[in-house]
Amino acid sequence: MAEAFIVAARRTAGGRRNGKLSGWHPVDLAACVLDTLLDETGIDPGAVEDVIMGCVSQAGEQSTNVARNAVLASKLPESVPGTSLDRQCGSSQQALHFAAQAVMSGTQDVVIAAGVESMSRVPMFTPSELPRKAGLGEYTSPRMLQRYPGVQFSQFTGAEMIARKYGLTKRQLDEYALESHRRAAAATRDGRFDEEIIPVEARRSDGAGAAEMHKADEGIRFDATLEGIAGVKLLQEGGVISAANASQICDGATAVMVVSEAALKSHGLKPLARVHHMSVMGHDPVVMLEAPIPATEAALRKAGMKIEDIDAYEVNEAFAPVPLAWLQVLGADAARLNVNGGAIALGHPLGASGTKLMTTLIHVLRQRGGRYGLQTMCEGGGMANVSIIERL
Numbered sequence: 001m002a003e004a005f006i007v008a009a010r011r012t013a014g015g016r017r018n019g020k021l022s023g024w025h026p027v028d029l030a031a032c033v034l035d036t037l038l039d040e041t042g043i044d045p046g047a048v049e050d051v052i053m054g055c056v057s058q059a060g061e062q063s064t065n066v067a068r069n070a071v072l073a074s075k076l077p078e079s080v081p082g083t084s085l086d087r088q089c090g091s092s093q094q095a096l097h098f099a100a101q102a103v104m105s106g107t108q109d110v111v112i113a114a115g116v117e118s119m120s121r122v123p124m125f126t127p128s129e130l131p132r133k134a135g136l137g138e139y140t141s142p143r144m145l146q147r148y149p150g151v152q153f154s155q156f157t158g159a160e161m162i163a164r165k166y167g168l169t170k171r172q173l174d175e176y177a178l179e180s181h182r183r184a185a186a187a188t189r190d191g192r193f194d195e196e197i198i199p200v201e202a203r204r205s206d207g208a209g210a211a212e213m214h215k216a217d218e219g220i221r222f223d224a225t226l227e228g229i230a231g232v233k234l235l236q237e238g239g240v241i242s243a244a245n246a247s248q249i250c251d252g253a254t255a256v257m258v259v260s261e262a263a264l265k266s267h268g269l270k271p272l273a274r275v276h277h278m279s280v281m282g283h284d285p286v287v288m289l290e291a292p293i294p295a296t297e298a299a300l301r302k303a304g305m306k307i308e309d310i311d312a313y314e315v316n317e318a319f320a321p322v323p324l325a326w327l328q329v330l331g332a333d334a335a336r337l338n339v340n341g342g343a344i345a346l347g348h349p350l351g352a353s354g355t356k357l358m359t360t361l362i363h364v365l366r367q368r369g370g371r372y373g374l375q376t377m378c379e380g381g382g383m384a385n386v387s388i389i390e391r392l
Contacts, residue, residue, distance in 0.1 A: 007257050010198050015252060016251075026122070034070060034112060036255075048080050051070065054113075055351035056089070066116060068082035087385070089351075090379040096275075111259075117251065153381075159321050162287060162325050163321040166324070177344045177345075184342075196363045217345070219347045247316070277299055292377060307330050314364075322378050357377065365391040
């Protein structure tokens, strides 16, 4: 089977809700990232055979095939198609998998996997809440409810369930959140994000603020303290999850270019990494967020690897219990996990987070001289993707 190579990986800096990216139409923000990949690789735009873009809230400005609309707003010619997909938080990680599978099958040579989410302009839950309010019903069907009687599917409840199952205390979650901010702040001060972030014009939806370039993740609390994090109101009475130990609402876009070996030679491209393994798994939809654990175990078995073989891991910080439980079960090295912080500090732009984490993982491996990197994330409905790459 042919191999798939990543030759470019870039992202915007995260924008807080109603912050520096909230004035951007998500289609135009995504187009900026596509254009950057074309500029950096110098590839003929007409050589791109598809754009596969993750986006969770496909409504309003993100409706009607946001991927194709981003192509039409970019430097890519009209001949380049685009398709949008929703595997919840793993949407753009799945976009990467589809892009790599297309290349490995020999059916395509140059594919861009991307993601975009403007959580300021298209709020979370919009695709389910608006139809409900319009009398168009619920996404849960009678047969689903027959299989799961009395269940209200909720990621927030799932996070609480994981914390209880693995004996994680509120203090442990808050300490983890603090470390996420500290790592992200250190990475920003040290310039470790510079090569992965695309500076874009800051545009606030309210028009406030002077014109500037947005080139640093807006959600990082450089002055975060354990006391401050601990003082944030709990999301459920008697629970352990708060907004401070969960991922931040975020606006952002990101993209990764995947090519074949033939394309490397014909276009004179230099590979950053090789896609070593890809898999996806379904798990308990009630606990919902636990899937990265069995998915990682299965992926390592299929790849013939051990967790000790992996030099860096990116496990999405949807809620602090997710990476902490993953570390506990896998026996992984905490020093290799989310070394530049995670979504608690940097934000979680839903459909863009998959390729965002992959972009960071590639650059972390390059900076640390690591060989193998692993990425996984929990997904709504109880699923998880796992990607293993080899730095070249």
